[in-house]
Amino acid sequence: MARKPSAADAPLRLDNQICFAVYSAAHAFNRVYKPLLDLLGLTYPQYLVMLVLWERDDVPVKEIGEKLFLDSGTLTPLLKRLEAAHLVKRTRSSEDERQVLIALTPQGHALKEKARSVPQSILAATDCSVSELVAMKDEIVALRDRLNAVVGE
Template sequence: MPRKSSAADAPLRLDNQICFAVYSAAHAFNRVYKPLLDRLGLTYPQYLVMLVLWERDDVPVKDIGERLFLDSGTLTPLLKRLEAAHLVKRTRSSEDERQVLIALTAQGHALKEKARSVPQSILAASHCTVPELVAMKDEIVALRDRLNAVIGE
């Protein structure tokens, strides 16, 4: 017996899922970023870590993780790759030997200048105005924060 589409199935239809909209948009962003970041020698998650470090240097792994919602299982190998690329240095904190502090190298600082053109390219690809993007961003962040609040409960 062939199942016919029913109103009861609407909640399970792919195109009704906001999670899939977000999931597929994240992948679309990644694909747009790829050629831009290739020129910097970075992957997208590595770019995010560099954004954090360009704001503030010499921070423990944990701080980066809290900022990006990532744990050491993701960050440790990623940071080792950035170190291998001579963009960061990893040193144990002398005050607290548990912490590993991540500092930019000269190359890491210098890369910031090459990265300045990236946001502009993304803006162009989005075909949106800045106020539109800011409004969307704020909505998405608000949703994300509500979801993260549910996880902790």
């Protein structure tokens, strides 16, 4: 039973799975980012949150979650760690007391300058042209959005 490679098994072969490609590529990115982000004192998900805040400050947790596809169970402890590192401040909104607004501290703002060298280091590690990467990124985003549409976002 299932001793020799069978054509019927092809869909279950690891190397044929796009999702394993994506899964393992995500981990590979993480490993490349790690030493760069260690210099900033950030983990990769924390870096993503900082990217959001460097674009727009004073944002409710909900909005960060929508941009990063993460929920409060992930974000609440992560944001508390960023607060403990003096990079953000968490304050309950006065208009709507259900919301918690996340604002950068001066140190959080300042970290942006140190982070500017990161994307270029990553680009070098990919050994790809910018146009290739943009094309791949657009394809992957389109795929992601179709997947999220199925789950029902």
